[in-house]
Amino acid sequence: MDKEEETRAIRGALMAELDAINYYLQQGRLFNKEFIKKVHEDIAKEEITHFGEFLRLLYENSKEDFDYIIKGWNEASKLIGSNVDFPLKVENTIVNKNPEHPENSLESFVYNALQKRKIRKIGKIIKYDEESISVYEIEEKDSEIVQKNDSTTYNLQFLNVQFNIRSDLPLNKVFNVAYKAGLKYSNKEDLTLLSSHPLSLLKSGKRENKSDWEVPGNIANDIIKAKEEIESLGYSDITVILSPIIYSKLFRVYDKSGVYEYELLRHCCEIETSPLITGAVVISKDSFYILEKDEAIVEFLGKEGVYSTYLISGKISPYLIDKNACIIYE
Numbered sequence: 001m002d003k004e005e006e007t008r009a010i011r012g013a014l015m016a017e018l019d020a021i022n023y024y025l026q027q028g029r030l031f032n033k034e035f036i037k038k039v040h041e042d043i044a045k046e047e048i049t050h051f052g053e054f055l056r057l058l059y060e061n062s063k064e065d066f067d068y069i070i071k072g073w074n075e076a077s078k079l080i081g082s083n084v085d086f087p088l089k090v091e092n093t094i095v096n097k098n099p100e101h102p103e104n105s106l107e108s109f110v111y112n113a114l115q116k117r118k119i120r121k122i123g124k125i126i127k128y129d130e131e132s133i134s135v136y137e138i139e140e141k142d143s144e145i146v147q148k149n150d151s152t153t154y155n156l157q158f159l160n161v162q163f164n165i166r167s168d169l170p171l172n173k174v175f176n177v178a179y180k181a182g183l184k185y186s187n188k189e190d191l192t193l194l195s196s197h198p199l200s201l202l203k204s205g206k207r208e209n210k211s212d213w214e215v216p217g218n219i220a221n222d223i224i225k226a227k228e229e230i231e232s233l234g235y236s237d238i239t240v241i242l243s244p245i246i247y248s249k250l251f252r253v254y255d256k257s258g259v260y261e262y263e264l265l266r267h268c269c270e271i272e273t274s275p276l277i278t279g280a281v282v283i284s285k286d287s288f289y290i291l292e293k294d295e296a297i298v299e300f301l302g303k304e305g306v307y308s309t310y311l312i313s314g315k316i317s318p319y320l321i322d323k324n325a326c327i328i329y330e
Helices: 003-028 034-061 063-080 106-114 175-196 218-231 244-249 261-266
Strands: 124-127 132-140 145-155 157-166 238-242 270-273 280-284 288-304 307-320 326-329
Touching (some): 003 034, 034 063, 157 175
Antiparallel strands (some): 132 145
């Protein structure tokens, strides 16, 4: 037998043991004599032990089966409403949300790439257990702020990247696939928070006209002006997100002073760059929340032929509590 045939045979033995367990228990109940019932029950328990032996063989021969078993266990736990750990310790099944992976494991390359996510570092992460967000209109008066009855519902964004790797190759020949998949997920998350979600920064923030940014000093002046405007509302902890092209223009001498524009900015706010925007976004971290129902995890989905399939997935949404605390220059 090859490995696949061995695995099928072990699964068949598991089925036979389950049939035997049910048979002895059902037949035992038909007898009137108590000692015959007891012997049947004892034999059924032995068959359960046999089932455990074959289960151990299955794990040794096909750990991939246990990825599905544990996935089903966890899904049933959610429906039952009781989270109980799977009674067997199985390595490399579903990656924990706060993983500590062995150095140079497949999952470590994915999570190293996920460290490239930029926009989540600007917001405040909040664990959010619902599938959607109800945003209510707000009316500001001189002496009060009123939350109106009218609301609009927005769904959290499900993000996923699937990748397939050859399981017959050593790690040093496949880690680039895992890393690129992590980078792709990072890009999707940044895009969701910046522009693609209805509540994203570029769709929720306040747009302002910029001056001529070809003139040295004007980029810094506009951003400092936006910072002061945001801080006048009571917000602090200001970050500016710049396109790489705009960022490169900061390394110009300002007004014959011998000082770069970059130097003017770095003392007043944090600076981030993103190729996903064309201008600049000035935002207070105090006003930007990131609602996360499902943190990014890596799951093993199964194996077909020589390919093993993995999925990176999560569920997230941006939430700007005050559009005036996010100023956009395009």
